[in-house]
Amino acid sequence: MSARxxxxxxxxxxxxxxxxxxxxxxxxxxxxxxxxxxxFEDRYRVVLFDHVGAGGADASAYDPQRHADLSGYAExxxxxxxxxxxxxxxxxxxxxxxxxxxxAANAAPERFAHLVLVGPSPRxxxxxxxxxxxxxxxxxxxxxxxxxxxxxxGWSTAMAPAIVGNPDRxxxxxxxxxxxxxxxxxxxxxxxxxxxxxxxxxxxxxxRVPCLVLQCSDDIIAPTEVGRxxxxxxxxxxxxxxxxxxxxxxLSAPEETAEVIExxxxxxx
Amino acid sequence: xxxxxxxxxxxxxxALVADDPLELYETAPCGYLSTEASGLIxxxxxxxxxxTGYRLDELVERRTFQSLLAVGDRxxxxxxxxxxxxxxxxxxxxxxxxxxxxxxxLPVLLNAVRKDDQLGGHLRTRIAVFDARERRAYExxxxxxxxxxxxxxxxxxxxxxxxxxxxxPPAMPQVDGIDVGGAYRPAGxxxxxGGDFYDVFEIHDGSWGIALGDVCGxxxxxxxVTALARHTIRALAVRTSRPSDVLRGLHDAIARSDVDSFCxxxxxxxxxxxxxxxxxxxAGGHHLPLxxxxxxxxxxxxxxxxxxxxxxPLQLHDESVSLAPDEALVLYTDGVIEAQQGxxxxxxxxxxxxxxxxxDAGAQELADAVAAAxxxxxxxxxxxxxxxxxxxxxxxxxx
Numbered sequence: 001m002s003a004r005x006x007x008x009x010x011x012x013x014x015x016x017x018x019x020x021x022x023x024x025x026x027x028x029x030x031x032x033x034x035x036x037x038x039x040f041e042d043r044y045r046v047v048l049f050d051h052v053g054a055g056g057a058d059a060s061a062y063d064p065q066r067h068a069d070l071s072g073y074a075e076x077x078x079x080x081x082x083x084x085x086x087x088x089x090x091x092x093x094x095x096x097x098x099x100x101x102x103x104a105a106n107a108a109p110e111r112f113a114h115l116v117l118v119g120p121s122p123r124x125x126x127x128x129x130x131x132x133x134x135x136x137x138x139x140x141x142x143x144x145x146x147x148x149x150x151x152x153x154g155w156s157t158a159m160a161p162a163i164v165g166n167p168d169r170x171x172x173x174x175x176x177x178x179x180x181x182x183x184x185x186x187x188x189x190x191x192x193x194x195x196x197x198x199x200x201x202x203x204x205x206x207x208r209v210p211c212l213v214l215q216c217s218d219d220i221i222a223p224t225e226v227g228r229x230x231x232x233x234x235x236x237x238x239x240x241x242x243x244x245x246x247x248x249x250x251l252s253a254p255e256e257t258a259e260v261i262e263x264x265x266x267x268x269x
Numbered sequence: 270x271x272x273x274x275x276x277x278x279x280x281x282x283x284a285l286v287a288d289d290p291l292e293l294y295e296t297a298p299c300g301y302l303s304t305e306a307s308g309l310i311x312x313x314x315x316x317x318x319x320x321t322g323y324r325l326d327e328l329v330e331r332r333t334f335q336s337l338l339a340v341g342d343r344x345x346x347x348x349x350x351x352x353x354x355x356x357x358x359x360x361x362x363x364x365x366x367x368x369x370x371x372x373x374x375l376p377v378l379l380n381a382v383r384k385d386d387q388l389g390g391h392l393r394t395r396i397a398v399f400d401a402r403e404r405r406a407y408e409x410x411x412x413x414x415x416x417x418x419x420x421x422x423x424x425x426x427x428x429x430x431x432x433x434x435x436x437x438p439p440a441m442p443q444v445d446g447i448d449v450g451g452a453y454r455p456a457g458x459x460x461x462x463g464g465d466f467y468d469v470f471e472i473h474d475g476s477w478g479i480a481l482g483d484v485c486g487x488x489x490x491x492x493x494v495t496a497l498a499r500h501t502i503r504a505l506a507v508r509t510s511r512p513s514d515v516l517r518g519l520h521d522a523i524a525r526s527d528v529d530s531f532c533x534x535x536x537x538x539x540x541x542x543x544x545x546x547x548x549x550x551x552a553g554g555h556h557l558p559l560x561x562x563x564x565x566x567x568x569x570x571x572x573x574x575x576x577x578x579x580x581x582p583l584q585l586h587d588e589s590v591s592l593a594p595d596e597a598l599v600l601y602t603d604g605v606i607e608a609q610q611g612x613x614x615x616x617x618x619x620x621x622x623x624x625x626x627x628x629d630a631g632a633q634e635l636a637d638a639v640a641a642a643x644x645x646x647x648x649x650x651x652x653x654x655x656x657x658x659x660x661x662x663x664x665x666x667x668x
Contacts, residue, residue: 027348031356095348136340143341149412150364150405151345196344218307220335221347245307247347251355252306252391 001058003083007049007076008056011084013041018113019086020044023077025095025119026195029055029183032094035254039262044090049080051097053187062187070096070198074103081111090265092116094250095221096195103200105209114268115211116261119222119247120230122201132201135223141196148189204233211237212264214257218245238264300377300398306391308333308351317398322370334396339366339374350381354394358383364405367398376405426460433459436466436495441633444469444477446541448661450633452640456487456604456654463654464491464532465602468499470506475540478506478515481600481658482534482555494530494578497522502536512536512551513585516577520553523578531578535571535600539660546592546662551585553577556606559621560590561597565628567621570598597632597661599624601639604655608643615646632659 003009010030013020020040022033030048037046050057051073066072077100081089089112093101098120105112124134125141211234215227224241231239240260244253294301300317304310310328318325321337328337335346342365353360360381366374378401384393433455441449449469456463464484472478480502484494498519505518515536523531535558537550550558554576557569574585592598601620608615620639627638636657643655 025348027345028352032352034356136344140340140344143339144344145341147339147341147345147364150408151349219347220343246351248352248355251352 001061003076003079004049006058006061007051007080008058009080009084010048011045012037012048013044013046015045017043017045018088018090019047019081019084020090020092021047021049021077021081021086023049023091023093023097023100024051024054025093025097026188026191027095027183029057031055032248032250033092036092036250036258036261039254039258045086047080047084047086051191052076053184053191055183059184059187062184064190067187067190067194069194070100070200071103073097073100073194074107077101077104078108078111081108087111088113090114090116092118092261093120094118095120095247096191096198099198099200099203102203102207106203106206109208112209114265115207115209116214116264117211117230118214118250118257119216119219119227120213121222121226122204122230122233123199124196124221125199127199132229133223133225135220135226136196141193144196145189145192148185148192201233204230205235207234207236209236210268212261213237213239214249214260215239215241216244216246216249217241219247221247240264299400300396302334302396302398304334304394304396306394308335308394310334311393320369320375320398320400321367327370334394337367339368342366350379354381354383355391358385364401364408376401378404422460426458429455429460429462432462432492436462436492436499438467438469442469442471444471444539444541445475446663447477447539447546448632448659448663449477449479450631450636450659450661452633452636452655452657454604454640454644454651454655456651461487462489462492462495463487464495465604465654465656466495466499467600467656467658468502469658470503472506472538476510477539478502478536479539479600479658479660480534480536481602481656482532482553483602483604483656484532485530487654490528490530493528494523494526494532497526497528498532498534502534506536506538510538510549511587512538512549513574513587516551516553516574516585517583520577520583531576533576537598537660541663544591545594545596546660548590548592548598548660549587550590551587553585556601556603558601559599559624560592561599561624561628563593563595565625567624592660592662594662597635597659599635599639600658600660602654602656604651604653605639605643605657607653608647608655609652610646610648615643619646632661635659635661 022037024030024032029050040046052062053059091101098117101115105115124136125138126134213227213231231237242249242256244256246252249257295315297316301314302310303312310332313328335343350360350363363379365377365379367377369375378399381394381396383391386392437453451467464487467481470478484491501519501522502515505515533555534553535555537548540547550571552571552573557571559567560570561567570590571588572586575583606615606620623639623642627635636659639657640655644651
């Protein structure tokens, strides 16, 4: 199966335009970009995809070992770029996909023109030894995993057969593609662990691609100090603090998000 | 009953008196909050305040709803609750913990709807908060039970696989002048021990016993009979050279046992001779083996006798077959020909076709090809287990 089928890749916009790849974060799927991505379709070749275990991606492609940390997800991104033969890519990564983009760009810098990091965090858990503040204690992450357990209780039995693909009941698949943010509970739980227990601070200094860091106001998941830290560690980056609050400016403030990205790309061109 | 347009009914008046809208809101049997799109609380009812111990002025215009949640739930709010609300306009039955004014965690279930302004912008979020202490405790038990059940299923599967392996020879013995291959596929997901078995063993120098059978049923009771069949056949094979006597002994053993079951079996002795393999076979209620001639012709050999462990008097027959070099016998269980696709059976014709297609293959390759075809035919969901054994006359190395 090709990477574009595996990851439910959707391509729109200008066929020979500069590629712009939008990557969704933990908890949802490519629909997260539905108010932002269309605003770039008049100039860019817009590429959307789902990570394994999310949305319409093939859950059977999930490999517990390879996807145990974010580098496995970065490999998936590179497989998509490879399959579509994309170069000079503007990669827009939300939440955990910001760091997935960093890892992918470090592995194959020649493919990337810019990284746009929306609400990035290289480490969510505080690290008292180095004085790093990620915003969370380890026990908070355990609490999240617990919360996922409670909230997926109903989903797992209802949704799991649809997600793993049931050839005898194609209507389940159709239902699935029409609902947003559905995901394989077990994979999501592991994705949460891979995300919230990650430490990719050392990867920031190695980034050779110019970056835009988009920081929300009052974001509990990626607090302002973390955005500032990312900006300081990256060799070539610009930091913009959005008026938007919360962790999902792509949903709560799509206009502002698109405008800031647009302005950055214009000034960089 | 009053006519339309007449005075309000007594019921309507009573409702206004007893169910004053303000009171309906304030003392509703659930906490009820309104927030701005950012989560900032703009309105909250008394039920919520009573539960959580906050004062109205501590919350309104001062706290976001998500800031009242335990930290792990706040992450869930940002990654699931807020996106779902933004995209679908509603979220239902979200489990969370509200941290009360005294720091206590209150397990709750949340339902929320988004109210938009005329332009479709997110104006308000209305959140109903249900006390879920007992339900959550129950769910935790359910979750723990499910995890235990999943663990037990994994263990049962491992046990079934281990047991199944003990009922089949670990590897085919190397037999001079006879090429033997065997294939086995479990039914379903492999969690249940099947009733099919086969065995290949040396009776004495140069003479080999070959058995294949199908015990009625599955699971533990079938496994008992399967084990009984295998060791009974081995024990009897050294005492008697007539295949029908071996099967008769198995019949007696099953009848004597306290297990209420029966089986079908093929047993044959095989000896490599100068011009091929000399076979003597008996069939206890089992499909006769197919002989594949060097010319490509495929035919049944032998004569079917009774099922083993059921009827008296038992009738069995022995038949001698000479396999010329490159001729083969294919033994199989009904899981092969009764493999189903839709309502259609794999059947004898398809079996013969697969054999014909792999006529020149080695015994193991032919056995694997037959098993694979029967599995593929039913789309991987095997209803019954499948066993295939192939005996091909080779060339004697020692003479």
